[in-house]
Amino acid sequence: MLISRTARIASASVALVIAATSASAQKKYDTGATDTEIKIGNIMPYSGAASVAGVIGRAEAAYLAVINEAGGIGGRKINFISYDDAYSPPKAVEQARKLIEGDEVLFMFSPFGTPSNAAIQKYLNARKVPQLFVFSGASRFADPQNFPWTTMGWLPTYRLEASVHAKYLLKEKPQAKIGVLYQNDDGGKDYLKGLKEALGDKASAMIVAEESFDVTEPTIDTHIAKLKASGADTLIDLASPKFAAQAIKRIAAFDWRPLHIIASFSRSLGGVIKPAGLENAQGIVSATIAKDPEDKRWDNDPGMKAYNEFLTKAFPEGDRRDSNTLIGYGLAQMLIQVLKQCGDNLTRENVMRQATNLKEFRSEVLLPGIKMNTSPTNYTPVSQMQMTRLNGEGWEPVGDIISGDVQK
Incomplete structure (x- = not known):
């Protein structure tokens, strides 16, 4: 029996759809992936x-x-x-x-x-x-x-977090004398650059001291001593957890009472704050994007x-x-x-x-x-952070969520 041209076209179209569907459904793997x-x-x-x-x-x-x-x-x-x-x-x-x-x-x-x-x-x-x-x-x-x-x-990014800290300080403590403690690596340098960008023409007057440290140093005691001696009344502390805990202890030992802002990655209660002593850490400020498991609000x-x-x-x-x-x-x-x-x-x-x-x-x-x-x-998924303050055994929110500046 002869098949009409229309029927042949329809049949071919169905075949193409089936082939395309089959191709699109094919599994594709690179090294490290299989069916299981x-x-x-x-x-x-x-x-x-x-x-x-x-x-x-x-x-x-x-x-x-x-x-x-x-x-x-x-x-x-x-x-x-x-x-x-x-x-x-x-x-x-x-x-x-x-x-x-x-x-x-x-x-x-x-x-x-x-x-x-x-x-x-x-x-x-x-x-x-x-x-x-x-x-x-x-x-x-x-x-x-x-x-x-x-x-x-x-x-x-550290530059974005720095801009959040700067906006907080410009609103809450615009006359702050800032000492900056930062790790001598790309992250620390990024943060310092972001802080200066966000403070703008006030940066040179507000930042009175900068101290960098290497992770191979056994302690950061001398850096804390220098920052205190600078006359800073605000410490921005971009230190990894071990050194952040050291800084909290040393500040208390020096009886120095600056507004202490710590990096978001070192705000852990169990890993940093409690080992440093809760009594030493009261009033510390830090930014976050996440809920605090200890906060009764949640x-x-x-x-x-x-x-x-x-x-x-x-x-x-x-x-x-x-x-x-x-x-x-x-x-x-x-x-x-x-x-x-x-x-x-x-x-x-x-x-x-x-x-x-x-x-x-x-x-x-x-x-x-x-x-x-x-x-x-855009490889920066989050552009907002919430400032928090340590009060007792937990972090409490401070003000509204702040949108940081995503610098390229």
Whole structure:
């Protein structure tokens, strides 16, 4: 029987649709992904000067174990391979090579610290391996033009955080005499640059002293002594947790009473404040994007209820007072969102595509009103922060949420 031209065209069209559907449904994998597994690499300071931050990796591992128990993502279990770099850049390079060339992970997720991430950034970019959600606010990790395979972190950039601190001071203490303590690395220098930019023409009059330190120094006592001697009545302290705790203790020992502003990554009650002595830390100010687990305002909050249930059932060794535990939980939620968006296209290129296309994403631990948005030209997902003050055994909000300046 003859088939009409119309019928042949219709038949061909159906065949094309079927072929296109089949092609679009095909699974795509790069090294580290299969039908049953997604390998993800991580580097954390489980030992060394920043070891208190190791709980971030432990919390992430616990959260991903919960996801695996529920069937994984798209039927694939997440193989989370996390190594200790002791907060040492050479060790970070060694561990990154092991993860990429030995374990053959699909990508790197939330490696900790400015020095370690800076040490591995060029290597990962050269190999086109995503370096997702680095735990650093250095602006070099929000630079898609020069490092397209390095994407955003959990933290706002240090320059953005500096602009939030500056806006707070210009409103609350415009005559402040500021001493700045900062780590001698990209992060510390970024912060100082951002602070001066945000203070504008008042910077030279307000900043009376600057002290940088290296993480290899055993103590920062001499730096604190110099800052006190400068006549500063306000201390901006961009120190990693170990040194932030030292600064709090030394300030109390010197009977110095400046307005003390500490970096968001060192505001942990369990990892910094309590080891330094609660009595020494009263009145300290810090910015944050996340809810405080100790704040009674969140007792009936669905997101914090889910977080507390996670701690009880999956991570009982986690300290709910430690903001690093909360951060690990929130970071893992970001990871899961990206993997869900990837679907069956688990190539490194698509992982980057999805990580740079987060739209109005909210982790359960973010403060109300704060959402995460990214794009191929915006690697800074958060542009707002809330100032808080330590009062008793917890942080209380100070004023309204402040929008920071996202400097390129």
